[in-house]
Amino acid sequence: MTSRITSRRLLLVAAGMSLLGAATGCRSPWSDGDAESSAAGAEAGAATGQAGAPVPSAAPAGSPSPSAAGSAAPPSASGSAPASASAATPSVQPVRRVLTDAESKPVYELDAARRVVALTIDDGPDPRHTPTVLALLQQYGIRATFFLIGENAVDHPALVREIADHGHHIANHTWTHPDLRSLSDGRIRDELERTSDLLQRTTGRQPTWFRAPGGDWSPASLKVAADLGMRNMGWSVDPRDWARPGTSVITDRILKDVRPGAIVLNHDGGGDRSQTVAALKAYLPVLIDSGYYFTAPPN
Incomplete structure (x- = not known):
């Protein structure tokens, strides 16, 4: 019985990894009308609503993921990049995508007709827990989305690059994790723009997704995110792991609430996340054995 379960896991992981470069021409679940996408696991196709169709579950573990060519930005006055990052990245102004009103609204789930899950990790990077999470995702061939806080990213640039080099999607989670509803428009722009600029300089990728702390968007934060070319990702499964229950x-909570098309919220930063890491070790193989595939936006 154990050998059959192990074989199934390996087949699911291999299917997701092999389709990373093979499946082209399918619509992305994350950017309406964008041709850059592929199926999660062995499935592909368009999805409903703003979410769209799933993309591949994982990049080959440990292999560098492609950077956005010509998208590097010069250091801004709002934050300074590590010397190694600035020296390695050309000073080219990033080209930000212009979003439609529909694309600017938060996405809370993917196509419910497909057995796909988006795993999202918030509040890092954290030198205590992020490396363990990365090793676990590599073990199962899962590609996730990491919503990084700027003040953590600036302290751990090598860890930010490691997340990117493992093929995961790097996304914006503000600079200080404030309640955006209480901030002025100028403060909101500084929180988001400063973080995007830092992540761009560190990884060579312009962030294309944003998550408001606590999921508390405001009209001003939605506008600023759109101005910076970022869509907004919410979640549909929240185990409240940050409270360490x-x-x-x-x-x-995750196994009870997960369903096809779910976006799952977890945390690797903001405190002791050993319970979250242990929970990932417990529920990821269960979801894989249940036939779920994992997806993240294309880089």
């Missing part, structure tokens, strides 16, 4: 509670 216990590994079994986190695991049970």
Whole structure:
């Protein structure tokens, strides 16, 4: 029985990884009308609403993911990049995508007709927990979206690059994790733009997704995110792991609430996340054995 389960996991992981470069010409679940996409696992196709169709579950573990050519930005006055990052990245102004009103609205789930899950990791990078999460995702061939806080990213640039080099999607989660509803328009722009500029300089990629802390968007933050070429990603499964309710509670909440098209919220930063790491070890193989594939936006 154990050998059959192990074989199934390996087949699911291999299917997701092999389609990364093979499936082309399919619509992306994350950017309406964008041709850069592929299927999660063995499935591909268009999705409903703003979410669209799934993309591949994982890049080959440990292999560098492509950078956006010609998208590097010069250092801004709002934050300074590590010397190694600035020296390695050409000073070219990033080209930001112009979003439609529909694309500017938060996305909370993907296509419910497909057995696909988007795993999202918030509040890092954290030198205590992020490396363990990366190793676990590499073990299962899962590609996730990391919503990074600027003040953490500036302290750990090598870890930011490691996340990107493992093929995961790098996204914006503000500079200081404030409640955006209480900030002025200028402060909101500084929080988002400063973080995007730093992540661009560090990885060579312009962030294309944003998540408001606590999911508390405001009209001003939606506008600023759109101005910076970022769509907004919410979630549909929240185990409240940040409150540290216990590994079994986190695991049970996710397995109870997960469904096809779910966007799952977890945290690798903001405190002791050992319960979250233990829960990931428990529920990821269960979801894989249940036939779920994992997806993230294209880089």
